[in-house]
Amino acid sequence: MALPTxxxxxxxxxxxxGNYGIAFALVTSLFFLWGLANSLNGSLIKQFQIALDLNRFxxxxxxxxxxxxxxxxxxxxxxxxxxxxxxxGILFGLLLYGGGAFLFYPAAEVRVxxxxxxxxxxxxxxxxxxxxxxxxxxTVLGDPKKAEWRLNFSQSFNGISTILGPVIGxxxxxxxxxxxxxxxxxxxxxxAEAIRVEEALSVQGPYLVIGTIIAxxxxxxxxxxxxxVGADEEKAAGKTSxxxxxxxxxxxxxxxxxxxxxxxxxxxxxxxxxxxxxxxRDGHWALAEAYMNAINSLTGSPTDLSATQIAGFHASxxxxxxxxxxxxxxxxxxRVRPNLVLAGYALGAVIMxxxxxxxxxxxxxxxxxxxxxxQSIQFPTIFALAxxxxxxxxxxxxxxxxxxxxxGALMPLVAGALFVNGAVYALLVPLxxxxxxxxxxxxxxxxxxxxxxxxxxPPEIAP
Numbered sequence: 425m426a427l428p429t430x431x432x433x434x435x436x437x438x439x440x441x442g443n444y445g446i447a448f449a450l451v452t453s454l455f456f457l458w459g460l461a462n463s464l465n466g467s468l469i470k471q472f473q474i475a476l477d478l479n480r481f482x483x484x485x486x487x488x489x490x491x492x493x494x495x496x497x498x499x500x501x502x503x504x505x506x507x508x509x510x511x512x513g514i515l516f517g518l519l520l521y522g523g524g525a526f527l528f529y530p531a532a533e534v535r536v537x538x539x540x541x542x543x544x545x546x547x548x549x550x551x552x553x554x555x556x557x558x559x560x561x562x563t564v565l566g567d568p569k570k571a572e573w574r575l576n577f578s579q580s581f582n583g584i585s586t587i588l589g590p591v592i593g594x595x596x597x598x599x600x601x602x603x604x605x606x607x608x609x610x611x612x613x614x615x616a617e618a619i620r621v622e623e624a625l626s627v628q629g630p631y632l633v634i635g636t637i638i639a640x641x642x643x644x645x646x647x648x649x650x651x652x653v654g655a656d657e658e659k660a661a662g663k664t665s666x667x668x669x670x671x672x673x674x675x676x677x678x679x680x681x682x683x684x685x686x687x688x689x690x691x692x693x694x695x696x697x698x699x700x701x702x703x704x705r706d707g708h709w710a711l712a713e714a715y716m717n718a719i720n721s722l723t724g725s726p727t728d729l730s731a732t733q734i735a736g737f738h739a740s741x742x743x744x745x746x747x748x749x750x751x752x753x754x755x756x757x758x759r760v761r762p763n764l765v766l767a768g769y770a771l772g773a774v775i776m777x778x779x780x781x782x783x784x785x786x787x788x789x790x791x792x793x794x795x796x797x798x799q800s801i802q803f804p805t806i807f808a809l810a811x812x813x814x815x816x817x818x819x820x821x822x823x824x825x826x827x828x829x830x831x832g833a834l835m836p837l838v839a840g841a842l843f844v845n846g847a848v849y850a851l852l853v854p855l856x857x858x859x860x861x862x863x864x865x866x867x868x869x870x871x872x873x874x875x876x877x878x879x880x881x882p883p884e885i886a887p
C-alpha cells in the first residue's frame with residue numbers, strides 16, 4: 425500500500441518543474457539501500473555470537489542499537505526536512521549512513537562490541553532521515569495521479585534488497601566451517617582467539633562495499649538538481665504541536681501498531697537463523713534448498729555449506745516470500761479495502777506463529793518463513809492508515825510513525841531474554857504483536873467524527 429498524498433497536495437516550487445526522471449531514480453535507490461542494511465542485521469546477530477563470544481540476548485542488542493537510531497532521529501529528520509528541504513536532509517542522511525558503514529572496518533580491527541553498535545546506530549540515524557524523506561517525497565516527483573504507483577514501484581526495490589542481505593551473510597560473512605561456543609572452549613586459547621578474529625574481520629568487506637556505494641550515491645545527489653516541494657504545507661505544519669497530532673485516535677493506535685509490526689519483524693528476521701537451527705538444524709525445506717542451489721550454481725559458490733550458511737539461505741528465501749507477499753497485497757488492494765487486506769495478512773501471521781509454536785521441527789521453519797509473506801504489506805499499510813486525512817499535519821504524523829520503529833529495538837531484547845527458556849517462548853513476542861495489528865486493522869484504523877469534520881476527505885469515501 426502506498427502512503428497517501430497529503431489531503432492538500434504538495435506543490436513544487438516555481439522554477440523546479442520539469443522531468444523528474446533522474447530525481448525519482450535517485451530517491452528510489454534509497455529504498456534499496458536501507459533495505460539492505462536492515463536485512464543484514466540477522467547475519468550480524470548470528471556472527472557476533474562467535475566473533476565476540478556473546479549469548480543470544482547480548483547479540484540481540486544489534487537490533488536495539490539499530491532501531492534506536494530511528495527513535496532518536498525521526499523527529500529531528502522531520503524538522504530538518506521542513507527547515508532545509510528534502511535534498512539537504514537526504515544528503516545528511518546519506519553521510520551518516522555511509523559513515524556508519526565505514527566504521528565497521530575499525531570496529532572489526534579492535535573487536536569491541538560497543539564500536540560495532542556505534543556503527544550500526546550511526547547507520548540507522550542516517551536511514552531515519554532517508555525514510556522520513558523518501559516515503560513522501562517520491563509521491564510528488566511527477567504526475568500526482570500516478571503518485572501511488574510510483575511509491576509502490578519504489579518500495580519494490582526495498583523488497584529486492586532485503587533478499588540480498590541473508591545471501592551476503594551466507595556467502596561472505598558466515599564461515600564455511602561452523603563453530604559452536606563449546607567447540608571454541610575445547611580449543612587452545614590461541615587457536616580459539618584466531619578463529620574469533622577471523623570471524624570478526626569477515627564483516628569488513630561487505631560493509632566497505634556498502635559504504636562505497638553510499639558515497640557514490642551521495643555524490644549523485646549532491647550534483648543533481650532536486651525539486652523542493654510543499655513550501656505552503658511545511659509552513660502550516662511548522663505551527664503544529666509535535667505530539668498534539670496524537671489526539672487523532674487512528675494515528676495514536678497506528679503508532680502502536682507500527683511499533684508492534686517492526687518489533688515482530690525485527691524479532692523474526694534477527695533470530696531466523698537461530699530459530700532455523702533450533703527447530704530443524706539438519707532438516708531443510710526443499711524449496712529453500714532449490715533456491716540455494718540455484719544461487720550457488722549461478723555464482724559458482726561451493727555447495728558443501730555449513731548448517732548456519734544453509735539457514736542463511738532459508739532466511740533469504742523467506743524474503744523472496746516477503747516480496748511475493750507485497751506484489752499479491754498490492755494486487756488485492758486494488759480490489760479490497762486496505763484495512764481488510766491488512767487484517768487478513770496480520771491474521772495469517774498469527775496463524776503461522778501458532779503453527780510454529782505447536783508443531784516445531786521443519787514445519788515450524790516453513791511456517792515462520794510464511795510469516796514473511798504476511799508481514800510484507802504491514803509497514804506501508806499501517807503507515808497509510810495511521811496518517812490518513814491529516815492534511816498539513818501529515819509530515820509530523822509521518823515522523824511519529826517512523827519514530828515508532830523503535831519497536832525493532834525493544835522487542836528483540838524481550839525475545840532474546842525469553843529464548844533462554846526455548847525458541848517457543850521467544851515466539852510469544854511476534855504472536856502478541858501481530859494480534860494487536862489485527863485489532864488495528866479491524867477497528868483502530870477508523871477516523872473519528874472529529875477527524876472527518878476537520879479532514880478534506882469527502883464523507884462518502886471516508887472509512
